[in-house]
Amino acid sequence: MSEFFLLVGRDVRLAARQGSANTMVVVFFVLTVTLFPLGVGPESAVLARIAAGVIWVAALLASMLSLDRLFQADFEDGSLDLLALSNLPLELTVLAKTAAHWITTGVPLIIVSPLLALILNMDIAGWLTLIVAMLLGTPALSLIGGIGAALTVSIRRGGVLLSLLVLPLYIPVLIFGVGAVEAAIGGLTQRPHLLILAALFLVALVLAPLASAAALRLNLE
Amino acid sequence: MSAGTERAAATFAGEELGCIRGERVVFRDVSFAVEPGGALILRGPNGSGKSSLLRLACGLLKPAAGRLTWSDADVRNDAHAHRTRLNYVGHLDAVKAALTVAENVAFWAAFAGNTAGVAAALERLDLGALADIPARLLSAGQRRRVNLARLAAAPAPLWLLDEPAVSLDEASAASLGQLMADHRARGGIIVAATHAELRLPDAAVLELTAATP
Numbered sequence: 001m002s003e004f005f006l007l008v009g010r011d012v013r014l015a016a017r018q019g020s021a022n023t024m025v026v027v028f029f030v031l032t033v034t035l036f037p038l039g040v041g042p043e044s045a046v047l048a049r050i051a052a053g054v055i056w057v058a059a060l061l062a063s064m065l066s067l068d069r070l071f072q073a074d075f076e077d078g079s080l081d082l083l084a085l086s087n088l089p090l091e092l093t094v095l096a097k098t099a100a101h102w103i104t105t106g107v108p109l110i111i112v113s114p115l116l117a118l119i120l121n122m123d124i125a126g127w128l129t130l131i132v133a134m135l136l137g138t139p140a141l142s143l144i145g146g147i148g149a150a151l152t153v154s155i156r157r158g159g160v161l162l163s164l165l166v167l168p169l170y171i172p173v174l175i176f177g178v179g180a181v182e183a184a185i186g187g188l189t190q191r192p193h194l195l196i197l198a199a200l201f202l203v204a205l206v207l208a209p210l211a212s213a214a215a216l217r218l219n220l221e
Numbered sequence: 222m223s224a225g226t227e228r229a230a231a232t233f234a235g236e237e238l239g240c241i242r243g244e245r246v247v248f249r250d251v252s253f254a255v256e257p258g259g260a261l262i263l264r265g266p267n268g269s270g271k272s273s274l275l276r277l278a279c280g281l282l283k284p285a286a287g288r289l290t291w292s293d294a295d296v297r298n299d300a301h302a303h304r305t306r307l308n309y310v311g312h313l314d315a316v317k318a319a320l321t322v323a324e325n326v327a328f329w330a331a332f333a334g335n336t337a338g339v340a341a342a343l344e345r346l347d348l349g350a351l352a353d354i355p356a357r358l359l360s361a362g363q364r365r366r367v368n369l370a371r372l373a374a375a376p377a378p379l380w381l382l383d384e385p386a387v388s389l390d391e392a393s394a395a396s397l398g399q400l401m402a403d404h405r406a407r408g409g410i411i412v413a414a415t416h417a418e419l420r421l422p423d424a425a426v427l428e429l430t431a432a433t434p
Contacts, residue, residue, distance in 0.1 A: 003332050010320075010328055017319040078313025085279055085304050086332055220281050 003088040004096045011100030021066050026108045029062035033116045044121040051120035052130065052181035058116075059109050059134065060170050063141045066105050067166070068159045070097060070149040071216060080153075084220055090213040098146045098209070106138035122185070129184035129194070136197040137177045143201075143208035144169045150215035172200055231292040232256055233278075233379055233410050239286030240273050247273050249286065253427050255412060257378075258405045260421045263414040265429030271414035272312065274429065275381045278412060279309045291379075305333075307379040312387075314368040318357035322348055325356055326370045333375035342374035346396050362388040366396075373400055380404060382413040394420065 015022050036054050040046055074080040074097075083093045113134055117127055148166035152158030180193035234254035240247040247270035255261045263271040276282040278289060280300055289296045296303040316325050326348075327339045343349050346366040351359070356367060365388055372380060380401075386394050398420025401411055413419055 003334075006328070006331055010317075014317060014319050076313075077317070078311050078315040079317070081281060081309065081311050081313070082315050082329065082332075084281060085307065085309055087301075087305055087334065088332075221283075 003086065004092055007083070007088070007093065007096040008100045008103070011097055012103055015100065015104040021069065022104045022108065025062050025065050025105045026112055028065055029058050029109055030112060030116065032058040032061065034119060036120065048121045048123060051117060051122035052126060052178045052185070054120060055113055055116055055122075055130065056137075056174050056177045056181075059113070059138065060141065060167075060174060062109060063105055063138060064145060064163055064166060064170075066101070067145040067149045068152065068162050070101055070146060071153045071212075072149070072158075075153045075219070080216065081220065084216070090216060091209040094146060094150070094209045094212040094216065095205075098142050098212075101146070102139050102142040106134075106142055109138060110134045122181075125187070126181045126185040129190045130181050132194060133177045133180040133190075133197055136194065136201050137173045140173050140197070140201040140204045141170060143204035144173075146212045147208055147215065150212035150219070153216065154219045173197065176200070231378065231410075232290075233412070234290045234293075235274075235278070235287065236290065237287040238274070238277065238284050238289070240270055240277055240282065241285040242273060248429055251287070251427070251429065253425070255410045255425070257408040257410060260401070260405060260411040260413065260424035262419060262421060262424045262426045263412065263429060264416075264426055269429040271429055272383050275309070275311075275383050275412065275414055279307050279381050280304060281309075306377055307381055308372050308375065308377040310368055310372065310380070310382045310385055312383045314364045316356045316359070316364045316367050319355065321353050321355055322359070322367055323352040325367050326374050329371045330374035333377070335375045339374050342370045342372075345373045345400060346370045346393065362390055362393060365389055366393055369397060369400070372404070378409050380409060380411045380413075382411065382415075384415055384417075385413055386415060386417050386419055 033054055036050070037047055040050070071080060074083065084090055110131060113130060114127055117130060122130070145166050148162045151165060152162045155161060176193045176196045180190040180197065183190040183193055232254055236252050238251045239249040251274065253261055263274060265271055273282060277284050280296065280303055291303065291306070320328070323339065323343060326342060330336060330339050330342070343352055346369055348363070348366055348370060351363065356364065359367065369385060386397060389397060401421060405411065411421065413421065
């Protein structure tokens with residue numbers, strides 16, 4: 001099990017040293033969201049109405065930005081061969097790399113999301129739910145995205161194919177993520193939405209590493 | 222200790238191996254056996270399947286025919302044990318540009334459950350002075366040596382080496398030769414694919430020819 005944390009640590013350290021990719025994700029997230037007030041006009045009622053949806057869609061797209069390198073860097077320099085030959089089962093290798101991806105891209109998105117909620121004049125009743133929903137939703141995004149990343153690992157410029165594969169699978173997270181925030185703002189209970197998000201996360205936690213590892217094994221042959 | 226006792230008797234062998242890649246037969250009916258302390262050099266023209274045979278030997282590829290055995294037991298019966306007993310050096314160096322030389326070697330050593338001996342491994346391949354340098358500044362030969370340092374840092378009885386001496390200078394090739402000699406003296410097994418001369422005295426040679434369909 002120590003290998004698992006070793007790999008998470010290495011990937012987080014690599015991301016911290018290389019920096020640019022993760023900063024890019026956050027900057028993309030902030031920029032996309034700030035474009036909306038410019039595009040739809042500064043009426044605060046309109047912005048408040050669309051805030052939850054805009055933040056979630058931008059988070060979806062942002063988390064996909066860095067996905068194509070999730071396994072590709074290790075595939076191209078031969079590290080993935082060695083990881084596949086190590087003590088750690090490939091499923092756990094996938095899980096470790098996905099966890100590192102979430103720590104380096106998902107967590108920064110969650111941290112800046114209240115700022116964006118403020119920019120879009122979201123009702124303050126929705127803020128806490130937004131953060132909780134993102135805490136449950138973004139790891140699911142990383143896990144589901146990992147399947148696409150594993151399938152396209154040997155394809156150069158596989159980013160477009162990756163988004164075509166992954167975006168449809170993101171839809172449930174989007175629907176219930178937005179639903180939770182809207183329910184909180186509307187004074188309804190957000191609990192069922194959050195429970196479904198949690199269920200999506202747990203299902204992805206179990207199934208996505210299996211699928212990703214199978215896809216990686218195909219690509220390593 | 223278990224690794225030591227395992228080393229004593231184990232013979233690594235392939236029986237009538239066949240390999241198909243992309244609906245093309247790469248090789249067929251390839252058999253070999255390497256005793257403890259022995260070495261096998263794979264030779265053959267480009268595309269004759271040297272790298273494929275090595276990937277097959279470490280389990281990344283599945284044989285289309287035949288089987289691989291470790292002390293007469295099929296390695297597929299316990300794929301995990303096979304993975305832990307081998308060290309694979311592919312033609313890619315698996316060196317992370319953003320990490321230092323020492324961090325690169327230490328990661329793989331720790332990943333194989335062996336944290337001691339990193340400094341010694343670096344010294345064996347004359348990387349001591351480069352230990353704190355980011356790997357992106359290394360030359361091709363130096364990167365190769367970082368990859369080879371894994372062999373010294375994380376001991377395993379079976380070494381599968383794909384062109385280990387490529388882009389190494391004379392002194393480094395000698396270090397590699399010494400490393401391989403020590404490994405064999407401890408009863409280790411080496412299977413290496415190469416075009417260049419490797420310092421492997423008394424090694425058996427397996428000539429691979431491009432298979433006719």
